[in-house]
Amino acid sequence: MNRRDLLRLATGAGAASLLAACAGPGGSSSSDSAKSDDTLSFAHWRAEDKEVFEKIIAGYSAAKVRQDISPSNDYQSTALQKLRGGSVGDAFTAFRGAQFLDIAKAGVWADLTGQALVQKYEPALITAGAQDGKQLGVPYQLVFNTPLANTDLISKAGFGEAPKDWDGFLSLLDKLKSQGVTPFAWPGGDAANAGQLLNVMVVNNAPTDDALGKIETGENKVTDDWFLTVLKQYQQLVPYFQTGATGTSSDAALALFAQGKAGLLGTGSFQVAGVRKLGATFGIDLLAPITTTADKAKYEGVFNATFILGVNAKSGKQDAARAWIEHLSDPEVAGVYANGTSQHVTVKGVEYTNADLKALAPWLTKKTALAPRFQFSNLDVRGAVENATVQVAGGKSPEEAAEAAQKVIDQKK
């Protein structure tokens, strides 16, 4: 081949590549079935559960399992693309809501309908993993997206039980403030955790249980009276938040609560283990602000069934992945996970030995709503709604914040 031929070849290859680049997107993703590595990849976002999973993996002899952990926000953003490749996440987890739906749309969930493992779960708690009559995944964690309460401080404030209405809640915050502690620690600077409070602020104010989802479809607006009430109540909470609440990270709010400097922490039960890790020894309970009068309150708090376990349909190790999920679904193994991470699970017949889980056990039978925040499937719409609450906490008027958010929602829905 002479130089001229070489140049012709290079020009031809370049032109072909450019044409290929101009072709449309899409097409199928590659599968990893030929990969020789015999280690099973288990993809999730809970770095704080790594040690407990390692313990479970150590007792699992059917396959070698490797945890592929990404921070939760990165997992939300990039997991689908990685899973489609099949090289990561033979078994994987997903958030309830937008991510579950996107993964379903991409055909990455292997159908678990009729599998024996599904029978090991409480049927009412795994509906978030089903679509069109198929059980695509099984939500593993049962968390309460309801503020944590330092029961020692609450008792000192003279409250033997949780206030039943909004005025009572504000009165509790006043009492806590008069004791020289921050009444309500709220991580307003952390988008993921700042939005958890929205769940309990919405459930009793909303006209219907699917009101947040209807904001995305355009049937409801954030300028509606009921949502303006939510924002006005955020405004009422501002004097009770810690200094600079809109700039407070999740870790800082957690530390404030764990050090006994705050009466409430506006996140949820998934942070109990983190609070204990920082050395807190006080009693912990959940305490939801009831945002209406007692007679109009429909719910005592909020729960979420998430960390949806599934098998990757693009993986070449689906049988092994299914066996691993089945192992996690065993009540004894699920108990190791629950007690090791201080989180309830959706698996039936689990014995909770962890003191905090025992203390929070009454919440398993209370009237709680499925966390409405995850009704959003468009992250920009969710961001606009949650940003409005942070802006109100930062001093913007509820009406202005709602107007600005609604404009974004109209553009993005």
Add this chain to the structure above:
Amino acid sequence: MTSLRTRGTLFLFAVPALILYGGFFLLPAVQGLRYATTDWDGYSSTFNDVGLSNLTDVVSDDDLFRNALTNNLKFLLAVVVGQTALALLLAVLLAARSRASTALRALFFLPTVLSSVSVAFIWKFVYDPNFGLANSLLGAVGLDRFQSAYLGDEATAILWVAVAQVWFHAGQMMVIYIAGINQIPPELYEAAKTDGAGRWQQFRHVTWPMVAPATALVIAYTTLQSFKAFDLILGLAGNPPRSGLDVLATRIYTTFANSQLGYAAAESVIFMIAIAAVTLLQNRAARMVHG
């Protein structure tokens, strides 16, 4: 004289670089343009052609993108001015060769070797309103009224990130300026002194014009860094960042994560045009200032 045959052979040496450039820059860029005209979600096997509607929506009907662009321009301006001024000041003060200046140069250069994630952790600690260094120091010296929520203050949050960015890279730019200053012939300063020029006049009429090439380099590099400050912002603000901290790169990433790859590609095209426009304006401004 080089023969035609030799020149042709020399051309072949560029082929590997051209292949890499084509494969990793040109083709993705062309693909990006193509994706920008579709509603592809990033994973489906089907998509619709939407013409230029993504591009027109980005430009005319997207408050989130406009907000990110505004934040990015504020950030760019603050970083270019702050970083260039600080780097030049440090270079002028530390250009002389002494043990002390060498030690100080190393000290100011140190942040540059850190990763963006480490820098984000450091500044998160500095800016925390309750436990952070900044508010603690202000409180300790009785300046409580200046305490702030920093990254939680919607109006100024991006400027606080700019401060972190300047701290991160000023030392690197200082090195470029020191190299530029060391190239200036000492005779020029001697002549200026003979003419009665003071320190400021020496700087104004000798140093400043003579470091023009270094300034152009620093500004161009700083501009690119400002547009690419993706990881520092995600590290400080979380993902997705709130509106006060959202910049173009993070906005595109959020759109991508929202399964709107076609729209994200359209945002990328506008982003590319914005960078080109800013670079062009800078080049013109630099020519006007330095002749």
